[in-house]
Amino acid sequence: MPIPRRDDIHSIMVLGSGPIRIGQAAEFDFSGSQACTALREDGYHVILVNSNPATIQNDPEMADRVYIEPLLPDVIRSIMEKERPDALLAGMGGQTALNIATDLAHAGVLEELGIELIGSDLEAIDAAEDRDLFKKVCESIDLPVPFAIACSSIDEVLSAATEIDSWPLLVRPAFTLGGLGGGTVWNTGELVEIASLGLRNSRINQVLVEESIIGWQEHEYEVMRDSADNCIVICTMENIDPMGVHTGESVVVAPQQSLSDADHQYLRDCALRLIRKLNICGGCNCQFAWNQATGEVRVIEVNPRVSRSSALASKATGYPIARMAAKIAVGYTLDELPNPITGEGTTAAFEPTLDYCVVKIPRWPFDKFRTADRRLGTSMKSTGEVMAIGRCFEEAFHKAWASLEYGEPHPRPLTRADESDGEGMAERAHEALPESTLVEWLRVATDRRMGALLEAFRRGWSVERVHEITRITRWFLHHFENMAKVEKEIGDYIGSIENLEGYSLRRWKQLGFSDAHIADAKSGFPKTGWKNLPATAGESAVMTRRHQLGIHPRFRMVDSCAAEFAATTPYYYSTYEGSEESGIDILADIEERTKERMVVIGSGPIRIGQGIEFDYGCVHAVKAIRESGRDAIIINNNPETVSTDFDTSDRLYFEPLTLEYVCEVLIRERAHGILLQFGGQTAINLALPLESRLPYLENMNLNLRILGTSTDSIDEASDRERFELFAERIGLKMPRGATGTTADDVRAAADKIGFPVLIRPSYVLGGRGMEVLSDHQQLEAYLKEAYLAPDIPLLVDEYLGHAIELDVDAVCDGQDVLIGAVMEHLEEAGIHSGDSTCFIPVQTISPQMVERVHEQTRAIGLGLGIIGCYNIQFAIQGDCLYVLEVNPRSSRTVPFVAKATGVPMARIAARATLGVLLKDQTIPEPRTDLVCVKAPVFPFIKLTGLDPAPGPEMKSTGEVMGSDPDPDVAYLKARMATEVPVAAGGGAYVTVRSADKENIVPVVRELLELGFKVHCTSGTADVMRRHGLGVQTAYRITERQQPDALNLMRKNEIQFIINIPTTSGGAVRDGNMMRRLAVELNIPFVTTLSGGKAEVSAIRAQRRGPLIPQRLKVTYLKD
């Protein structure tokens, strides 16, 4: 049969989704990578554009041409003019790509350049995105939509509310990311507030005022359709959280559980009718609301593209949706594509069927953003998600919980410590959570609700009572009740762990109770934590007993067909099964396997401080292992990533990254080595516990090596005191510092060092709890909130004012050191390095200083005995070079370095880890003809209650890159890629702390030269006028005089803000309010002097003419 691949198109442009941010995370790296691979294997010339340097998708190996450029219509247009693609595939880059495609199509650009939009066509996108059009489409095929009225002004909103006449109402803006700016409103006041915001955020200035279906069930259908009108449903999903919580914020189960076959087939018919009516070719996601009491249905929305849900559906079923969507876009029909899972003999035109249960839990950043508003609603707040697979709901849920990495790998009884957000945790751990708080945690959806459900059942509440409060489907509640029941059964078990009988233990394991959970529950959840249990009662005691009884997990293949066909997908999950076989479920044919087996530990859910960069590193590590002729095995639990694509590695295990689950995989694989340096802090944290378990594993005939940097070296690099000794020994300078385990220790340390000090907890992940304190008052405030315990000391450091910070990524093989790049931060030390804007090559550092940085980097790598990659942060104050921190692992800048210089650091490091010396590797020469800038992207718009200013605590979710021969243009590109506009002109508002008032004068002068009208607070204005600069005075809100800054902003008279905040006094709140408003109005602002200077040069660069896109010219040489 002739394959119907289209041969009238040859080159295809694929758009990525830009930086990782809330509402659009790594799922598009995964789908874009699949799409590029699928198109290239058919011989298409693929041109990829994405502004995010951290993705695998825009690695030079993934596409024929790669552009790391801002995802803006004008930029895309100029790339199109240069590359002249035949077609544009926009459905792989989320809403960002879809919006650009519709912009270019509506503007006639695609037609003018003769570029065909493939995949979903323009009409389909418009009909799915425009709420009014969508409603008409649904009505035309008899599908009920919530009664709603589209409004373009507040007046229309108010009359719509009168017409619908039932509260609450739902406000939904059209054309936004992740439901931004919408919400449920209970009265006119809230309606006006939310609707105004929604109107502003909507790209077409439209909101929908809608009947509320709060409390209904939410179901999702992932559907695919090809050009021959073949339609299939890949996966159904049911949200545990009822309607009212964005599906991205909901705990989701696949397949759906509570619908009868008749109910399900009705919804399936609806989904197929929708995709057919909208004429979508490729993947699409249909969301329905279902009233369980009446069987009523409402269509909520359709995403005419691959989405976060389709990534989840892909990983939940094993069906590669993005790959198939790309094939469909170029003309293939489903029946002519082989099923990539079951292989030849089966076709892609079939519906996966599952014989397991999948649970997805979002990962929220509230563990870091203690002040942010935790309520979940129609806009997203989570940064990532985890997925787990089990043979029953309880098992999948427990595994998902263990994957979250919030601190406790299993749910524990709630106490007032859980309520305290860090303050006085130890004392409060002895008080149970008050009932009124528990009711509130159940009633209002927050990240705490799942824990609250278990707590309610632990306290013996009935399913009906909890259902009344939460409206959560009873089916789920019965299972939570069962978890609490079994937890109690474990607690009541008479007899010691060493005498546990097999029947009970097996049953607990089948319900997903981990060894640690069983030990903890059996000891009554001691306040001191399960890690401090005596050896006879702890996690390893349970493990030992379990192994004695031969109870090991079975490893089951995710094969999309419930074992009906002999699949070949190397994609597994663990589960505890009945008793047919016991003992270790050894990998099939292990005796015949001659290749060494190397396990790479992934990085888990995307969260602040641990983003997609680590997945990038893992994927490269896997590639290096495979290139070396070994089997690469990956363990990870993040459904959005490339690393969890089943064809990335030789075998994929979708598991929590805890010691227990990792060890069982190691035992099954009889693994030879494990690589911990690519999975971020998650993997590094496993180093010590794993090492202490090695002798035990050795007794089980497992000769496993922890590859790369030894755990002792990891500890020496990470442990403050040990590292200080090391630094002293080899003559490195560090900021003075001290540790304290009590408040008095900390006070004494601060006094000794002298204010300002930098304070933070040890073993940090993304600078949690790090702050700069300038006096005793602030120290006392910090201590009040800080969690101090003997094993969690606080570190107090000398704060280096006006220092330049550098990041260095390097690889050491024990003999030589390869320095990937020295990066200069734009912001001075004190802003978390993850939040900084940085340059390759350095811009203001002398070659002599760079040489010293190189020398010290070598000394540290060789001195610590690093094998593999490491990252160092340096600070330069005057002539002094300080070492701030050494991370003995892959860092978040590794992919940026690779793309800026062409040196694939992660791959080189992985080879070094496997024992290939640097001198034996072919390493490309770093390329230096362009200046590359990495800039952070912040989640401020999504998270209210969070101060929108960078500081020592990391807040960014992702990053973008800009490159150009001219550093100003490179910076401009990076800035534009952050999707916060660069001001073209108009008004600027400048308010800086006293110390910087003089320094800001040249910046203000330049702004005036550029034609800006500059408004300053009175203090700043005085200084400006003294320098002869004509500025306007604007008042602080607290001064209660007009014009005040907020008013000017609202009146659209401010297009750019420089706000260098003081850290104390009335101005703090003032600055916070102003920055919050700036975020909401999308007005760019900077909070540092250097940021101000850079922004002004970007404004200047912008006026010099259109941007010239730079093709990524690096290629990675193969050995």
Added chain:
Amino acid sequence: MPRTIYAGQGFCPGAGLVDSAEIPSFPDAADLMLKPFDNPPIEELPGLLLLADGGRFEGLLFGAQGQAEGELVFSTGMSGYQESLTDPSFAGQVLTFTYPLIGNYGIHAQCSESARIWPRGVVVRQAMSCPDHRDSLGSVDDFLRLHGVTGIQAVDTRAITRRVREHGTLLCVMGRADDERALKRRLEVLKAPDLEDLVDEVSIDQPVLLNPGFRGPRLAALDCGIKYNILRELCRRFEVLWCPPDITFDVLVNEWGVEAMFASNGPGDPAHPGKATNARHTLAAAVASGMPTMGICLGHQLLGLASGLTTYKMRYGHRGANQPVLDLTKKTVAITSQNHGFAVEDPVRGMLAAHPSGANSGPQENMIGAEVSVSHINANDRTVEGLDVIGLPAFSVQYHPEACPGPHDAAQLFDRFSEIVSSTLRGDAYSST
């Protein structure tokens, strides 16, 4: 909206379609649950499932106390367990559900496909004791207990499925763990249910007019184990005479004046010399006479046999709601509901996906005086999924367009048949495309 749920009991496919006082009604398997029944909690009684190949699976018994035996098969549908349990095509078999959570939404009134549960035993990973649905009358455990069927849960259904996939369907017994020796002895002497006249067991004995006076052609629905939803679909289009499989074509034409013929799904071997063969003769006579005819599942296999094709036992058959069927004319794929363990050989490719036993009907006589062409094939294993009789208004499909359980993708086949009947009765020349 989803299927309308009536508060009442029973199956009454003519209701609402004709204005007559004599619409017959039949029991629905869930009727037993409309009356109060005692609901003891599921006991944890250790059970054992023994397979003819030596497989041994420990679990916990549920449903009715006792033993069960039959041919072990698996179904991959994730929902629709009530419809499957009451599908007469499962007669003689022990049904394993691959989806591990069975019983989530309970048992519903008027959602059964017949008057009772047909599998002789049921194997699940977990039988949900707390079903949650507005229409739920009780749990799967209740349902099995009230119908006297034994089930086993907490067994590794995936391991069982893999075994069946690798070895082909095989015989099994289940019962109390402490009866292991007795169970083993029973397994040694167990005969294949295919040898029984299963069609006789599942079909009605007397013809009944379901919707007397319906304004449409009169159709004979030959019951080889017909599912209620097929009758529902037929009643919407025809005046339906529900009749036993051994009724003769002469009686149907002369005494009942039927104008169209339908042959239903059903259990077992289509070449069984019992009532399946009676049905084959009736069907063949109808086709040969030029009467518009449609067959589903077993009815399709009977048409294959009648046209001279061989039928054969499949390795493990197709049971589930996700079988892709390729329409060879339209070149489109429908996702279909299926439940069959036998197939019609492909005239060109032969007996695909055959059981290791090699069981087949042997060569058959062409009783219809016309040739057939393959209209549909399974997109996975390329086995025959549909036949068209060349030059005559007759066709058949292996899959279940009536769904229940399963997707509605193929539902328009009943409309297609209705059009064929109308045009044949009008005297239009027949074209099979």
